[in-house]
Amino acid sequence: MDTTTDSAAGEGARQHTAGRRDAQHLDQAQASVLAELGRTDAKAGALLAALALPLAVLAAALPGRSWPPAATVLMTLGGVGYALALLLVLVTVRPRLPRSARASFHSWADLNPEELPAALEAPTEQAATIVMLSRLTRTKYRALRVAIDIAAAATVLLAAALFTI
Template sequence: MPKDIDTRLDAATATVLAEISRTDAKSGVLLTAFSLPLAALVAAVPGKPLPGLSAVFVATGAVGLVAAMLVVLIVVRPRLAGHARGSFLYWSLCTTDELLADLDAPTDRAAHVVQLAQIARRKYAGLRLAGDITAVALVALAAALLTALI
């Protein structure tokens, strides 16, 4: 490959790896953020009589928060299938000689960038879904608050 392509592939790999790292960091922040209103619900709601409509909204909001947390956990859950050549998962199954042979073989760096980009895209799609679910849950909780006050 021409040197310019090597430089651009290095930059693309670094960019995609940074995006994957960002999704994992965002996931940690989201799990913390989702747990706060859920903890408040668990502390405040049990044993308290709620009007029918408020109870429905509280239940909907709580289920939504739990669902969003599960989606985020799926985002950060490691995928251990698909042992592509040149990956640490592939190397974990190699003997020392197989590892050395793999490292000595030419690699398809562009395919590696595409594979990493697909991982990042899946992670971002999961975060987006978790955000959408959370928005619905928060609207339901706000509606519960309003119906309880009325």
């Protein structure tokens, strides 16, 4: 019995199993990041709707009426705050996938059908894409948090304006 051959075969099997396990972990990580990215977009969509309503009310209520100066200033600042928050959310939902994301639909669109299987088996590129998508998701969450903070401050300003009328 040749122990060198047996140990080499065993090592090869362990590497194959480890490689398959690593690929599964990459697939799970990518699915997790994509799900989180989808959640940020859903939150941004809800926030867009929530911010549009007060802006519409302000656009209808402010022009052509005589308001006390303090109320006018507070409503204007509140309206500007809502507009800034809305703009930040719009920037957040704007698609921005760089062409360098090789393990995504963006790069697959440039491939021939024969080239796709090789592109799908590149774990290094998949790992780079997971990192890129994770950073994108984190940036979107931060932007949404800032937009919510701005909208909250704008709501306080509008509520204060009501007390000056």
